[in-house]
Amino acid sequence: MQNKQIQIEQDTPSHFPGLYVHVPFCRSKCPYCGFYSIASPTLIPRWLNAFKKEISHCKGHFKEFDSLYLGGGTPTMLDIRDLSNLMDQIFNNFDIAQDAEITIEANPCDLNREKAAAIKSLGFNRISLGVQSFEDNELSFLGRRHTARQAERAMKLLRSLGFENIGVDLIYGFQGQSIKGWINTLKRAIEFEPEHLSCYQLSIEKQTPFVRLYKKGLLSPLSEEMQSAFFLTTSKFLEQHGYTHYEISNFAKNNSFFSRHNRKYWHHVPYLGLGPSAHSFQNSTRWWNIKSVKKYCEMLEGGKAPIDGYENLTEEQLRLEKISLGLRTSQGLDLNKIPDSPESNNMLLRLQDSGFLQIINNKIMPTKKGFLVADQLPLYLLSFAEHS
Amino acid sequence: MPEIRNFSIIAHIDHGKSTLADRLIQKTGMVDERMFRDQLLDTMDIERERGITIKSQAITLPFVNADGQEFELNLIDTPGHVDFSYEVSRALASCEGVLLLVDASQGVEAQTLANLYAAMEHDLEIIPVINKIDLPSADIERVKEQIEIDLGLDSDLAVLCSAKKGTGIEDVLEAITELIPPPAGHIDKPLAALIFDAHYDPFRGTVVSCRVSSGKVSQGDTIRLMSTGATYKVEEVGIFRLTREPKDSLSAGQVGYILAGIKTVSDTRIGDTITLDSRPASNPLPGFKEVKPVVFSSVYPVASDEYQSLVDALEKYKLNDAALVYQKDSSAALGMGFRCGFLGLLHLEIVQERLEREFSQSIIMTSPTVQYRFLLTKGKTITIDNPIYYPDPVTIEKAYEPYIRANILTPERYMGAVMDLCTERRGIDSRFNCPTPGRLEIQFDMPLAEVIYDFYDRLKTVTQGYGSFDYDLLDYRENDLVKLDILLNGEKVDALAQIVHRDRARPRAIIACERLKDEIPRHLFKIAIQGAIGGTIIARSTISPFRKDVTAKCYGGDITRKRKLLEKQKKGKKRMKMIGSVTLPQSAFVAVLKSDSK
Numbered sequence: 001m002q003n004k005q006i007q008i009e010q011d012t013p014s015h016f017p018g019l020y021v022h023v024p025f026c027r028s029k030c031p032y033c034g035f036y037s038i039a040s041p042t043l044i045p046r047w048l049n050a051f052k053k054e055i056s057h058c059k060g061h062f063k064e065f066d067s068l069y070l071g072g073g074t075p076t077m078l079d080i081r082d083l084s085n086l087m088d089q090i091f092n093n094f095d096i097a098q099d100a101e102i103t104i105e106a107n108p109c110d111l112n113r114e115k116a117a118a119i120k121s122l123g124f125n126r127i128s129l130g131v132q133s134f135e136d137n138e139l140s141f142l143g144r145r146h147t148a149r150q151a152e153r154a155m156k157l158l159r160s161l162g163f164e165n166i167g168v169d170l171i172y173g174f175q176g177q178s179i180k181g182w183i184n185t186l187k188r189a190i191e192f193e194p195e196h197l198s199c200y201q202l203s204i205e206k207q208t209p210f211v212r213l214y215k216k217g218l219l220s221p222l223s224e225e226m227q228s229a230f231f232l233t234t235s236k237f238l239e240q241h242g243y244t245h246y247e248i249s250n251f252a253k254n255n256s257f258f259s260r261h262n263r264k265y266w267h268h269v270p271y272l273g274l275g276p277s278a279h280s281f282q283n284s285t286r287w288w289n290i291k292s293v294k295k296y297c298e299m300l301e302g303g304k305a306p307i308d309g310y311e312n313l314t315e316e317q318l319r320l321e322k323i324s325l326g327l328r329t330s331q332g333l334d335l336n337k338i339p340d341s342p343e344s345n346n347m348l349l350r351l352q353d354s355g356f357l358q359i360i361n362n363k364i365m366p367t368k369k370g371f372l373v374a375d376q377l378p379l380y381l382l383s384f385a386e387h388s
Numbered sequence: 389m390p391e392i393r394n395f396s397i398i399a400h401i402d403h404g405k406s407t408l409a410d411r412l413i414q415k416t417g418m419v420d421e422r423m424f425r426d427q428l429l430d431t432m433d434i435e436r437e438r439g440i441t442i443k444s445q446a447i448t449l450p451f452v453n454a455d456g457q458e459f460e461l462n463l464i465d466t467p468g469h470v471d472f473s474y475e476v477s478r479a480l481a482s483c484e485g486v487l488l489l490v491d492a493s494q495g496v497e498a499q500t501l502a503n504l505y506a507a508m509e510h511d512l513e514i515i516p517v518i519n520k521i522d523l524p525s526a527d528i529e530r531v532k533e534q535i536e537i538d539l540g541l542d543s544d545l546a547v548l549c550s551a552k553k554g555t556g557i558e559d560v561l562e563a564i565t566e567l568i569p570p571p572a573g574h575i576d577k578p579l580a581a582l583i584f585d586a587h588y589d590p591f592r593g594t595v596v597s598c599r600v601s602s603g604k605v606s607q608g609d610t611i612r613l614m615s616t617g618a619t620y621k622v623e624e625v626g627i628f629r630l631t632r633e634p635k636d637s638l639s640a641g642q643v644g645y646i647l648a649g650i651k652t653v654s655d656t657r658i659g660d661t662i663t664l665d666s667r668p669a670s671n672p673l674p675g676f677k678e679v680k681p682v683v684f685s686s687v688y689p690v691a692s693d694e695y696q697s698l699v700d701a702l703e704k705y706k707l708n709d710a711a712l713v714y715q716k717d718s719s720a721a722l723g724m725g726f727r728c729g730f731l732g733l734l735h736l737e738i739v740q741e742r743l744e745r746e747f748s749q750s751i752i753m754t755s756p757t758v759q760y761r762f763l764l765t766k767g768k769t770i771t772i773d774n775p776i777y778y779p780d781p782v783t784i785e786k787a788y789e790p791y792i793r794a795n796i797l798t799p800e801r802y803m804g805a806v807m808d809l810c811t812e813r814r815g816i817d818s819r820f821n822c823p824t825p826g827r828l829e830i831q832f833d834m835p836l837a838e839v840i841y842d843f844y845d846r847l848k849t850v851t852q853g854y855g856s857f858d859y860d861l862l863d864y865r866e867n868d869l870v871k872l873d874i875l876l877n878g879e880k881v882d883a884l885a886q887i888v889h890r891d892r893a894r895p896r897a898i899i900a901c902e903r904l905k906d907e908i909p910r911h912l913f914k915i916a917i918q919g920a921i922g923g924t925i926i927a928r929s930t931i932s933p934f935r936k937d938v939t940a941k942c943y944g945g946d947i948t949r950k951r952k953l954l955e956k957q958k959k960g961k962k963r964m965k966m967i968g969s970v971t972l973p974q975s976a977f978v979a980v981l982k983s984d985s986k
Binding site for chain 1: 912913934935936937938939940941942945946947948950951954955957958961969
């Protein structure tokens with residue numbers, strides 16, 4: 001028990017803010033992806049200029065960042081000159097801590113030795129590699145431009161250049177996929193001993209080609225039973241191989257490899273998001289940028305901040321988010337976040353007895369079974385209190 | 389002074405009352421073409437959505453006839469559904485004549501007859517109007533024959549019109565002025581005005597709709613309500629145009645409204661007589677027959693702290709719907725609430741919807757039931773309208789339930805289907821009558837409990853819309869009645885219990901379990917639904933739990949999207965009722981009664 005408590009304290013995320021930069025370009029759009037990006041590189045120079053203006057709008061609003069995350073889109077699509085230009089802008093205008101976690105999302109087919117070395121020299125110390133699958137037929141179903149071999153080559157290359165924190169992104173749970181096939185993909189992934197793994201169960205996102213196929217009946221998600229089996233098998237397999245299942249879809253070799261940046265989203269730590277569609281959060285306010293490269297550029301060129309909307313979160317909303325985000329992490333949430341009434345205490349015990357969560361040292365921690373129904377848990381914990 | 393005519397339109401449902409009212413209003417130039425919309429008098433959203441009239445509405449129409457004489461025509465629009473006959477009879481008490489509307493292709497229906505008898509009871513002048521003469525299926529000669537034979541009216545007086553096309557409307561207006569007598573009553577006599585409706589205006593207090601039988605009431609007068617003796621100073625009187633139109637006074641024969649700052653809702657009683665404090669009438673006007681509710685159900689607030697707000701809402705609602713009766717009630721599962729009596733199932737549905745819409749109440753209504761009687765071994769007879777109070781079975785000597793005589797009019801070809809439906813609903817003692825060739829009048833004695841749910845809908849289905857239905861209460865008859873309990877995860881839910889005939893208990897239990905399975909959303913836990921009589925389980929179903937419900941990705945920093953979804957789900961859950969560990973949607977409480985045949 002004593003040990004466990006110490007471990008929880010070590011797990012506490014940092015309170016420094018994080019900086020996110022959304023690079024809204026891809027060489028081609030993947031049919032499952034719901035993130036904003038466009039497949040027309042001609043706008044890159046204009047976007048870079050606008051980005052400089054956005055930086056000048058926000059510098060000074062945040063103090064020292066201890067994480068920087070270049071996501072997208074496909075940041076590795078930028079050529080070395082543009083990438084270095086971008087990083088110069090960031091480092092010249094923001095205070096980035098000496099030991100900051102600096103991540104770039106990379107597509108295997110963008111990584112040649114020259115590009116990978118440049119990335120290293122620009123200060124990136126963490127790579128999130130979009131592998132998605134080690135089966136070529138699955139890769140083509142997902143609309144990926146690379147093969148499994150390319151992904152393996154990219155991982156070898158990154159290791160040889162001395163990257164010590166590599167994350168691999170995988171997608172599972174397609175129609176027709178077997179658990180055996182998926183475990184095989186996982187095996188091939190861990191041969192390279194990545195420090196971090198994100199395993200996302202395929203979900204059908206709004207306004208994607210997949211949702212259109214789904215509506216036409218050409219694509220159907222797995223049954224709940226199958227999804228549940230895939231999820232539990234994944235967790236068990238990776239834990240057996242030494243990974244910690246620290247968030248619904250995230251695994252790390254040990255807690256020093258938990259994604260420092262992503263954890264800020266899950267713990268209400270402030271973050272600044274730059275680039276089209278990026279979200280920011282500070283002092284109970286969340287705001288978001290316009291979801292269009294063109295409009296983003298026009299607004300900045302006209303001297304305006306590219307903000308599309310904002311909301312001030314009420315105490316109630318903050319609490320709801322804390323609970324729902326907390327229940328998505330192995331760390332869980334403080335017991336005192338849940339209203340203290342006989343009804344909600346009964347419900348807590350019931351959820352514990354049914355194996356959805358554990359209550360240890362005044363913390364509510366979801367089990368694997370709890371992770372599987374994490375969207376339902378906050379409703380149970382809150383509605384019961386309010387019904388009384 | 390223009391001459392006054394007070395009239396009402398009565399008809400079977402869907403024979404075109406509201407459309408004819410629309411045309412009369414248009415013809416008399418009451419509304420700009422620009423402002424016109426269909427179903428003009430149906431001001432409630434719920435009326436417009438369902439295309440039915442629920443509330444009587446009064447409107448005063450100015451009219452000049454062919455001879456150049458001026459008239460003030462008071463039209464009182466009335467509902468057509470059998471549940472609202474009470475509204476009709478109240479409206480009739482304010483009239484001297486009626487337009488009896490008959491559809492030119494459908495002919496005389498059950499409700500036409502029932503309405504005709506009501507009008508005769510009030511000794512009113514009856515003008516038959518044959519509507520929808522433009523339809524290709526219109527058979528005017530046959531309908532005229534029905535008017536002569538079935539209704540015993542002079543078919544030569546029948547006015548032909550098509551309210552939809554606007555033909556014959558002038559003739560209808562002329563007939564009203566020629567055939568309906570002006571109201572009797574003297575302006576010089578003491579004031580006597582009958583309250584026939586009321587509603588609550590948050591700014592002005594109670595708005596009383598009344599018909600002045602004798603005397604005159606003006607702004608500034610002090611009026612007295614004869615049943616309570618309470619007095620009020622009149623702030624405003626006026627007539628109903630499309631909105632309230634103030635006048636200096638209302639005198640004998642006129643229909644209008646009185647505002648007198650009546651804040652105490654319960655002071656206003658429909659059927660009461662208003663008189664002047666300074667010169668009271670010697671006797672109150674004959675009021676209305678008290679209505680007896682036939683269907684009972686309990687109303688509970690979803691959140692127990694909204695009880696007081698429900699108390700206020702019911703009080704104000706009752707003003708506008710005298711047919712609703714209620715008293716305090718409580719349930720182990722649902723807490724404090726009210727036991728309510730309704731005129732029928734449509735009435736129940738309307739009350740539920742209006743409480744939710746007009747009074748913003750989140751309520752749960754339990755499955756409707758009738759009043760049962762039990763003779764106990766000690767010789768005592770008890771009457772219960774709530775399955776909760778079903779007596780200990782060993783103490784029951786005899787059990788009785790109310791029976792009705794159902795009158796069904798249908799084209800002959802549906803005879804078999806109607807017979808099947810009625811016997812399935814425990815109908816007995818059938819009689820047949822053939823008023824006109826091709827049409828059949830079928831009578832059945834049936835338990836009221838069997839028709840309160842969806843009998844009317846089922847009848848419409850099996851007769852492809854041609855069948856019509858009306859009923860009279862007969863008497864109580866002995867039957868073998870048992871209480872069907874519903875258990876959720878082993879816990880009895882009192883609000884889901886029902887009283888059923890023993891022979892029908894098992895099929896009903898199976899249906900109830902299946903319905904609840906459809907209505908109750910999945911939970912994190914397995915839910916066992918059981919139907920039981922005493923300690924014996926006779927039906928069961930299971931709702932399997934969620935196996936997986938989780939979003940894989942939290943969309944970068946976009947937590948807002950995720951939270952908004954949660955907020956929506958939470959709001960939905962708040963509208964449900966928590967019983968033990970199970971959340972039940974409102975619909976579950978009435979779903980247990982839904983029809984056996986889909």
